[in-house]
Amino acid sequence: MSPPRETAAGPDKGTGPAVDARVTRTRQDILRTTLEVLTSQGLDGLTHPHLAEVAGYSRATLYNHWPNRTALLRDAFTWRGAGEHSQPGGDLRADLIAELTMFRTEMQRHGLDRALAVLAAVTAFTPELADVRDALVTDGERVNRALLAQVFQGDELDAAVLMLTGMVINSAVVHGQLPSDDLIAAAVDLVLRGRTGRRLDAPAGDEDRLQ
Amino acid sequence: MSPPRETAAGPDKGTGPAVDARVTRTRQDILRTTLEVLTSQGLDGLTHPHLAEVAGYSRATLYNHWPNRTALLRDAFTWRGAGEHSQPGGDLRADLIAELTMFRTEMQRHGLDRALAVLAAVTAFTPELADVRDALVTDGERVNRALLAQVFQGDELDAAVLMLTGMVINSAVVHGQLPSDDLIAAAVDLVLRGRTGRRLDAPAGDEDRLQ
Incomplete structure (x- = not known):
């Protein structure tokens, strides 16, 4: 995966830097898993229960961050970006x-x-x-x-x-x-x-x- | 929908012309419904229970003809075809x-x-x-x-x-x-x-x- 972009995917709920970092890591783990499942299993794998199991988080955590699949796909695709580009050389x-x-x-x-x-x-x-x-x-x-x-x-x-x-x-x-x-x-x-x-x-x- | 093509989508189970015609009609009803649901709701609508309800047939009838979604999609897309073409005029x-x-x-x-x-x-x-x-x-x-x-x-x-x-x-x-x-x-x-x-x-x- 090309370097993911940071996104403002909703307000963090932490009360300090350590909590913020943990929330950020959780979100990125789950978004990464979402994209992996999406590109290996397609839409059928994109359920909160399945993603929670694969990512190793509780269903409650997933639903807490993303109430539905549309919200999750929004952040996953935004986080992914379109990928790398070449560097034009003039020809x-x-x-x-x-x-x-x-x-x-x-x-x-x-x-x-x-x-x-x-x-x-x-x-x-x-x-x-x-x-x-x-x-x-x-x-x-x-x-x-x-x-x-x-x-x-x-x-x-x-x-x-x-x-x-x-x-x-x-x-x-x-x-x-x-x-x-x-x-x-x-x-x-x-x-x-x-x-x-x-x-x-x-x-x-x-x-x-x-x- | 452009004129659908007849397909050999599995052996009919009728024992005479009237039964054959009924089976053919049932299959076409369900394939038509499958395509309608597919182009209006996408993959999420493509479950046997939902399609049975929309088409007005029992779930058993759907499962009898198509044991899974892949079998149903195979026949639905084959029945659909790519659509109409233009008639070249020479320019x-x-x-x-x-x-x-x-x-x-x-x-x-x-x-x-x-x-x-x-x-x-x-x-x-x-x-x-x-x-x-x-x-x-x-x-x-x-x-x-x-x-x-x-x-x-x-x-x-x-x-x-x-x-x-x-x-x-x-x-x-x-x-x-x-x-x-x-x-x-x-x-x-x-x-x-x-x-x-x-x-x-x-x-x-x-x-x-x-x-």
């Missing part, structure tokens, strides 16, 4: 390939593909988690969007971001198979070759106007 | 836009986005349903793949299919927002402009070699 093609490869690595090593599948399936029926999903998606797309904004704008930028991240998601989450290096490179090349701004229904003489 | 750009728009319509009208989210979340933890998912994905991509095969092959074809269908899936299922007409057109134009076969890391003089 747009190489940078996009590196970032999409990092996205794939997060799926492969940290179960991001399964976490995304569960998050999408839950959020579709739990609108109050939409802001958690949106924050994760925005962070997850951040580097790709900044890179693609060098050469695209408007609907083309949105389309390019949705297509490149969507290719990895479609492959891993819907097809159940991580994309190969060649597939990632082919997708990046296809999108970058499309950056001329030429509309295919425009007159032929207009083809190169934005090159 | 590649217009045909791709029409097919992606039809994909969006299936999401909007028939809950295909939610069905896909649930299917992905279930299949990630239930490998025995992978063949059901693969059949749906293959049928879902069929028209887009045939259209794109007119101008792409190999990894580029796979990348183009995954990007265009992935753009709609990413937008609807991950972002929770159906793609606009402009976004679909921008994606199609981007991909079709990329069909020159030029590698971006190739020498400049080699740029147009496959045009």
Whole structure:
């Protein structure tokens, strides 16, 4: 798991530093367990009794911190974050390939593909988690969007971001198979070759106007 | 719901035409209810007792036909199919836009986005349903793949299919927002402009070699 972010997941109930530290540790233990169960067993494992047993805390402790599954998922996904990003080096093609490869690595090593599948399936029926999903998606797309904004704008930028991240998601989450290096490179090349701004229904003489 | 396909979902237990017809009707009632509950309540509603109540059959009837949730989901998704496709007219750009728009319509009208989210979340933890998912994905991509095969092959074809269908899936299922007409057109134009076969890391003089 990439370094988790601290979150303000509700007021602590401690009366001093030692109690605060213990509460923080308890919360993190349980959130970590929630994500482990979520990426190994899916939604079916996400009950307070089961999580309490796996994490080694009482059910009362879990219910005390999170009265229901939605509250627990909110904190677990926020704590998790979207994972690591690559560090762009200035070569747009190489940078996009590196970032999409990092996205794939997060799926492969940290179960991001399964976490995304569960998050999408839950959020579709739990609108109050939409802001958690949106924050994760925005962070997850951040580097790709900044890179693609060098050469695209408007609907083309949105389309390019949705297509490149969507290719990895479609492959891993819907097809159940991580994309190969060649597939990632082919997708990046296809999108970058499309950056001329030429509309295919425009007159032929207009083809190169934005090159 | 688009016209469901008949499936061989296990041997009927009737002893004559009237009994066969009744069994078939019972099965279809329950499969239809399963999909309705799945796209309105998600996985949480998918228990035999709840489905029996909603469909108006006894729990015993449900357990008799489908001993567990995996068996029920197998038949429900197979019965559902991937939905309707567009009819290509010969203009590649217009045909791709029409097919992606039809994909969006299936999401909007028939809950295909939610069905896909649930299917992905279930299949990630239930490998025995992978063949059901693969059949749906293959049928879902069929028209887009045939259209794109007119101008792409190999990894580029796979990348183009995954990007265009992935753009709609990413937008609807991950972002929770159906793609606009402009976004679909921008994606199609981007991909079709990329069909020159030029590698971006190739020498400049080699740029147009496959045009």
